[in-house]
Amino acid sequence: MSENSRGYMLRGALLNNPVLFQCVGLCSIIAGTATLKDSLFIAVLLAADLIITCVIASALLKKIPRYVRIAIYLMIGIAVIYPVLHYIEEKTLIEITLGMRIIIPLIAVNSVTAVHCETFAVKNSVKSAFLDALAAAVGTGAVAVICGIIREVIGKGTVGGYELNMKFTMSTMSMPFGCLVLLGFLAAFIKAGVRFSQRNPGSRSEEDGPDRPEEISLDIGSDDEPEAVEMIIADYDDIDNILSSTDEFLKSLTGYPGDVNGGDGE
């Protein structure tokens, strides 16, 4: 893997993790990762949807107006998810639960795909879009699988359906509330790890150094700042792009200057 690819992977999967730091795609992760099996389904389907949609968006949809593109992402999502789902069902003979049958179609309209297509794929080459989508898919899938394992072990006392004979279980972890708390802890641990590596630069390997993209550093604040829950979004340009594109979209729809910044545009 080249240095550039490694930079994409590190940024997309860990430091700019879509679920933990950009807070997109939370619905499917929270609703669908109560067990390891369900979380694997979510991870595979999200990855297929994200990678294929981003590659198509980068290759074919650059000239198409934005509001048409959004509908196309949805169609691609539906076209990708159902064949993949049927393939998995036929090949593995795994029975999908009723709850998952409600959640899976919603993956077609997940915000991870929309954000990565609109902010990156349609502005970059196919290779870059593929790498970015792959990194996001790996990051999202890893979070889904970790959540699935921890929630199943603590919430049900099993892992992958196998009984662990635990002394007690906490049913709260099987609820969406438990997943939210878990996501908060995962984000905090990654933040603490990044902070630790920044404080101990000697511990960082030299090979990560030269081609490391600029935007992978996290804004972790200084020691004197009051401790509070802060949503970390590493790449602020993405948000600006989303806001400006929404602005354009509102203008094209209504004829009035849309103001999504909620003020005088400052």
Added chain:
Amino acid sequence: MASESKSSSLKSLNIFGDYLIMLVFPCALSVWYYGMPAVRTLAVTVVTGFICDFFGSILVYKKFYAADLSSFCASIMIALMMPAGIPAYIPVLAAAFSVTVIKIPFGGGMQAPFVPAAAGFAFVAVCFKDEVFTYLPGREYMGGVSLGSTLMHGGAMRMNGSNILDILTGNIAGPMGTGCIIVFAACMIYLLVRRREALLATAGFLGACIIFALVFPRSNGSRLAGMIMELSSGSLMFASVFLLTDYSALPAYRRDKLAYGIFCGIICMAMRKLGAFEEPVCFAVLLANAFSPLLDILTKRIMDFIAPRKQRREVSSVE
């Protein structure tokens, strides 16, 4: 900034020191009634709260102030709301949850948007409902059946001098440190002297609970006896003194404090009447915390609506 956090810590010491003084008496009574199980529950909860606070502060690169007694108070409150013979891991989990999920992420006991003790108890109440609401028998009266359980099944009791004394002194089955009404009355007097403003929430809460209990009785006996049972059951009085007056979530203005207490009382009694939990006061407190900003806006609008009408009346009376 460091001096600010130090002054905040001193303020926290001042406030939670008062609560610690008040908590001594329920702790002593729980040890008197239940002996070693109560000591063990209190000890493991407090130690867990301290350890979580210490290591949590290290994890978030924040200086640990031993003088910040918020986690200490929250741990004791959690222990007192538990039954005495509960397995040790349950209060341990509750204390760990209250400190690591509620207190530390929001910057300390004075900044938490929810009452940490209520959140910790609610967490284990959802996870371990059977264990949390199964009580050891009191020393003399009613065996292992709590007042809350009696009310939940529509039961009633005849009040006489003997059982009223048992109820007032907490000598009945229930949470190990939340039964003695006399102690909480004394705590209210202490609060009246030290922190009078905080008692507005307590007054609103108790007023709403009394009215609700009289209008919608759960027992099949007299309304007055039912109301006394409602007030004496579970952790209601304890919550009115310790959870409702928690400074982290208490609104700033007097009218908002009163509205906060009334709202919490209505929710608590509605949950008792309709809900599945024997003691839902912690859930009611958490809901009131969540609705607190909305209540502030609502009371302000009501006051703004009432004030011009008063002015118009005054003008017309002058004319």
